[in-house]
Amino acid sequence: MADSYVALEEEGDGCCVVEENENPMVLYDFRKEDEHLNLEFSQHVVGGVVEPTLDMEFISEDDARNFYNAYAKQTGFSIRVNSYYRSKKDNLIISREFCCSKEGFRRDKHSRKTDSGDDTKRRRARPITREGCKALMTVRKRENGKWYVAKLEKNHNHELVIPAMRHFLRSHKEEDDPKKSLNGTIGSMGVGLNASVNVLPEDYNSFGKLGFAAQNNVNFIRRGRLSNFGVDAQSLLAFVKVMQTSDPAFYYAIQVDDEDRLSSVFWVDTRSRIAYNCFSDVISFETTYQVNQYKMPFAPFIGVNHHRQSVLFGCALLADETESTFIWLFTTWLEAMSGRQPGLIMTDYDSAISRAVESVFPKSRHRYCKRHILSKMPKEIGHVFSSLPKTFQVEFEKCINNSETPEEFESAWQLLLDKCSLRGNEWLQSLYNDRKLWVSTYVRDTFFAGMYSIQPSKSVSSLFDGYVNAGTTLQDLAEQYERALDGRYEKEVRAEFETFYTKPVLKTPLPMEKQAAEVYTRKLFLVFQDEIYESLVLAVKSSLDDGLSKTFEVARFDEEHKVYRVGINIADQIASCSCKMFEFEGILCRHVIAVFKATNIFLLPQHYILKRWTKNAKEGAKFDALPSVEIHDNSLKGKKQYNLLYQEAIKCAEEGMASDHSFNVALNALREARIKIVSAKKNAINVQKLETASSTHYTDDKTT
Structure with a gap:
């Protein structure tokens, strides 16, 4: 059959036209077709995927294209309409070739048009996507009007895309739906895949239905902020309870006052806890976000992943900004992270936070967030900032960013104070006293992973910008939290896709x-x-x-x-x-x-x-899970056993998402394993009962 395609050219039966069309295509829904068609395709199902075969027949050319595109999506590649033949008799298309989008190689004209000329106008070359792949399906029209597969090559010379990233493939792109949850983004472990969950069920409309109980790791303070918010607080508590139900390693803790009223709450999901084990070298802690009419501080812990993107390590709503509250929060967060202290913690310029950091993170380096310091200028030096806002800020940033030596900074700082008549300003004097904790020339020996940005607006730590503000209610916070994370996870998946499935254009032969x-x-x-x-x-x-x-x-x-x-x-x-x-x-x-x-x-x-x-930054990512269920003993052995089982389950989840077939294999294996485990547990209990009964009987006989 493969020869019949070539014969077209030899017989002079048609003329070939090369056509490169890689536009998104409407997927073919075989469920809407007749039973005969379904029966025919079902004969070619391999591993849950309907595979094309030679002589497979279609009603129309569009059916063939949509089928091949659907097959490509299930398999993990994108297709392109490569070429077609027209009949010399009536000029109708009689043959069409669909190929993998990685067919062929990039033409040199692309690289010549970019990365040349003036640096300011230089445009970076687009990533390379073509690798000379030979995979294709050619269909030819029969005399009865139907189309059949005349030539077929299934093998690819490149890695196929995993399910979580297939929506980035060009022929499978679908219109974005803001109401859709981002199923198939980064997995719940931060290294695999996970479906998002609805975290605000409608039936959670009363405190009684929550079944909420304070956890053991709580401290006491004088005020109970959350307890005053009624239904608003209940929605937030419903959020953390439901998240824990859907994510067994989801961790949350509450702080109560001396009257057992809710005061502060902290939460972190499994994905964030595992990500922290990969990127714990630098974290940022901010309290600049405030929510609801009571202006409660919303305090996220944020880090940087291997794509230089923000990644969440947990967040909290705080009753106040006192040292005791920060100590409770840092201690709770550290417990959730298995006691692993960060290499560097960046915080707001605040004395209460500084004392809490010194108390809870003695092994961590502490630096101040330049972004926060710059945001405080209008309040602390308002008279100067209001009269010369742009001029002063430009001079201030030049002083702290462009001074390459301490001597240069000292000189520029003194000139700035004199020029703006700011000598004697307590806030600036305090900043100067702490200059070694935030000024560029003093902190350049500290690893910041890009979080010390020259432009505050470009700070990678602004994960919740645009999502959380003073008008955000506690009830809305859960939804905004999910939206912010969904957006970030989708960006991370796209970055992973571009990293693993495209190649950059090299500029040198080095x-x-x-x-x-x-x-x-x-x-x-x-x-x-x-x-x-x-x-x-x-x-x-x-x-x-x-x-x-x-x-x-x-x-x-x-x-x-x-x-x-x-x-x-x-x-x-x-x-x-x-x-x-x-x-x-x-x-x-x-x-x-x-x-x-x-x-x-x-x-x-x-x-x-x-x-x-690196690309394998998350390889072997794991964490010491804190079980939400009681293990058989609190010994070190019991905790190690739990962690080992947890890591193996994570690996099954990761490998199981490689394809639909591997998913079914993993799911069946896990279900079978659980049945065996439950059976073994029952047998162990029965054996223990028999041994106890036997021991009692032996004792009775001996006594008699």
């Missing part, structure tokens, strides 16, 4: 760039690629050589006055730059790259590739 493209996520590779590209315009000059190490002076050809110093141990391939970009961002700077090239080091040493920025 092995280091190719290596980085293979290990880094797309976002981080693009950051590193810019550093490689900029290293090409740097001049390197040796200034010191003591035998073991060398020092180089590095500068742009057009900025010879701006010199960076790079020290390097060539034998160990260890280098340090005065710009401290690697210490600050976790990405090697252009200056070190230039020195590496000058010293014949063409591959990135492994100690300069942080796992948290």
Whole structure:
């Protein structure tokens, strides 16, 4: 049958037209067709997927295209209409080829049009999606008007897309529905897949129906803020209770006052707890969000994932902003995270928070959030800010961002105070006293993972911006919380899709760039690629050589006055730059790259590739689960057994989502395992009863 397609050209029966059409297609619904068609297709079901076969027949060309597109979606690839033949007799289409969208290779014109010319106008080349895949299905029209599969190739030369990401494939794109929950985004474990849940059931309309009981890990304070909000508070409590029902490792805790009234509440889901184990090196804690008419602080714990995106590590509604409340919250959060302290915690510039951080996180570095400090300027120095808002802020940010040495900062700070007549301002004096905790030149030896942003509006920590504000009621908070997270998870899935299923365009022939493209996520590779590209315009000059190490002076050809110093141990391939970009961002700077090239080091040493920025950053992600059910004993052995079982269940969930077939296999295996476990548990109880009865009988006989 494959030859019949080729015969068209040989017989002079038609003319070929190449057509590249990759527009979204309407999926074919076989359930609406007649029973005969369903019966025919059912004969070709393999692993839950209807597969095309040679001679398979369709009523029309559109039916064939929609079938192949539906098959592609189930399998994990996108299709394109590649070419067709027209009859020389009546000019009607008599043959059509549908191919994998990765067929062929990109034409050179794409790379020539981009990344050239003025830096300010340079447009980054689109990722490479074509890899020369040979998979295709060709259909030909019979004399009776029906179409049949004349040529077929099922094998692909690339990885197929997992179900959670298939909606990003071009021929499967559907219109966004804001009311849809994002089924098939990041899994409940932060490393797999999970369906979203409805967290506000309508039947939770009274306190009694909640069945709410305070957990053991609570502290006491004087006021009970949440207890005053009636139904509003009940909705919030319904949210955390239902979340715990749908997510067994969902963790929440409440704080009550001395009259047992609800005061503060904290919650975190499984996905966030596992993500924290991958990205616990940097977290941000803010209380700048306020909700409802009582202006309760909404306080999220936020980190950065391997795509430089915000990731949630839990959040709380607080009764107040006192030291005791923050100590309760930090202690509770740390317990939820299995006692694992963050490497760095960024907080608002607040004395109560600072004391609580010092008390609960003694092993963590503490730095202040520059974004929060800048947001406080209108209040703290209003007279200056109102008269010269743009001028002052520009000068202020230049002072804290552009000073490359402490001496430069000291000079710029004093000039700013004199220029704006701000000497004696207590708030600014306090900031100056704490300058080593927030000013760029003092904190560049601290790893921030991109959370110390020059532009506050671009801060990766603003996860709930646009979702939570002073007008948000507690009842609305749960819905807004879900929307914010759904949006973030969808962005993470898209970033994963682009990282794993497309390839970046390389700008240089350097092995280091190719290596980085293979290990880094797309976002981080693009950051590193810019550093490689900029290293090409740097001049390197040796200034010191003591035998073991060398020092180089590095500068742009057009900025010879701006010199960076790079020290390097060539034998160990260890280098340090005065710009401290690697210490600050976790990405090697252009200056070190230039020195590496000058010293014949063409591959990135492994100690300069942080796992948290790589494609496999979440590999082996797990956490010490805190069971919501009582284990057989509270010993260390019991907890280890629980954690081991939990991790194995997670692995089954991850692997089970690879395809519909693997899902059914995993589901059946888990159900069968549960039946066996329940049976084993009953047998163990019966054996224990028999042993107890036997022991009692033996004792009675002995007594007699």
